Amino acid sequence: MQIPYTVATRPDTGLFNAKLGVWLFLASEVMLFGALFSSYILLRVGAPTWPHGYDLLNVPLATFNTVVLITSSITMVMAWASLMMKDFKKYRIYMGSTFLLGVVFLIVKGFEYGGKFSHGIFPSESTFYAIYFTLTGLHGLHVIGGMIVNAYFWGSGSKMWKSEPERFTNRVEVAGLYWHFVDLVWIFLFPALYLL
């Protein structure tokens, strides 16, 4: 049996199924990160003292990583736009760039974590570091998850472009929704942890 409404819009929702599915998933993700943000506020407001992120963390490195993620968002949306313009070659370049920018983000994050670990700083160091590692760690896992999906759509998954181009374009669009969401979470994590 074929999966229904992969290209055509469902009459009652006005959407193709994958888009509604991914948005519902993202709604659950908002609650997941929301719960952790709420915990962060609770811990910070309840603590007698709380360090400034900029005194403990590397702001220039995190700023660089913010630029990397924002750039990966534009390459992701350009990958989709290239498919809409039927330019598969450009799609491969943009999607490949999105993946590589994810790699750069993780390498920088690795340096940050490595720097802390080499000084004997682990989540057990303080409440600040506990929430810092939890939030950035969960976000990092989301980046890895997105990279796996993007790598698949760049590689073997892109064969669908020849057989079902519209369905493939829709797949890339919803993969993009997830990727932008990961960027969006970082946009809030960055000031909350590093700049305040």
Add this chain to the structure above:
Amino acid sequence: MEQSHPVDIKKHVRTYIAVFVALLALTIVTVAVSYWHLPITYAVIVALIIATIKGSLVASYFMHLISERKLIYLTLIITFAFFLVLMVLPVLTVSDKIVN
């Protein structure tokens, strides 16, 4: 966005680049402000305002929320309401302080 034509997409691309530039500029602003070491209340307000603008730009243009179907708006309105509840929970603990 399903009915977009190649010509429309070219227009969209220009918007995407403008959004990208705005996001970069706002990143510089938020980092620059943090170097002023404002009192924490003001620092939080400024950081949240800038992050919200950046987040809205990503959601509106990169995630196409500016022209989406009603059902997605409905889903997100409900999500946002529950998200607000989560954010308000810590405030409730402050208002319910145990004295002695």
